[in-house]
Amino acid sequence: MEKFYNVGTIVNTQGLQGEVRVIAVTDFAEERFAKGSVLSLFDKENHFIEELKVKSSRKQKNFYIVKFEGLYHINQVEKFKSYTLKIAEENLSDLSEDEFYYHEIIGLEVYENDRLIGQISEILQPGANDVWVVKRKGKRDLLLPYIPSVVLKVDVLHSRIDVEIMDGLDDEN
Numbered sequence: 001m002e003k004f005y006n007v008g009t010i011v012n013t014q015g016l017q018g019e020v021r022v023i024a025v026t027d028f029a030e031e032r033f034a035k036g037s038v039l040s041l042f043d044k045e046n047h048f049i050e051e052l053k054v055k056s057s058r059k060q061k062n063f064y065i066v067k068f069e070g071l072y073h074i075n076q077v078e079k080f081k082s083y084t085l086k087i088a089e090e091n092l093s094d095l096s097e098d099e100f101y102y103h104e105i106i107g108l109e110v111y112e113n114d115r116l117i118g119q120i121s122e123i124l125q126p127g128a129n130d131v132w133v134v135k136r137k138g139k140r141d142l143l144l145p146y147i148p149s150v151v152l153k154v155d156v157l158h159s160r161i162d163v164e165i166m167d168g169l170d171d172e173n
Contacts, residue, residue, distance in 0.1 A: 004086035
């Protein structure tokens with residue numbers, strides 16, 4: 001069975017010409033939404049609907065405005081609100097040794113000095129660097145910036161991330 005990975009969610013329509021607003025959930029948004037890219041559309045229940053080819057896209061604030069080939073009117077795309085855009089595993093690009101896909105990071109356990117802190121539940125992109133959200137038992141989520149002084153080692157093979165929590169990052173200690 002072919003695996004698919006989320007690259008964005010359609011949150012609304014844009015104008016009357018069949019464009020949609022997409023919130024990207026990929027580090028490679030420019031590549032994923034580039035003209036000619038093929039994305040798989042999945043409905044709210046995660047059922048495959050169809051493949052769509054990107055005709056054009058542009059970044060606008062926190063969204064990508066995407067137009068697909070063959071869809072030229074708002075009535076054709078309005079039903080896609082809350083649908084997910086994905087790519088097939090075979091279309092993933094090879095990454096360098098210190099780069100990771102979101103799906104490889106989410107779910108990994110986070111340790112500081114061999115003490116389990118929690119598990120990565122989400123990755124945010126607020127600006128200069130990603131922020132990894134660590135879900136902790138009995139505490140609020142911990143927000144870790146993905147910078148070398150905080151994230152010391154990522155071991156996808158052993159589902160482990162080693163970190164050093166700098167003063168001020170964890171207000172519950």
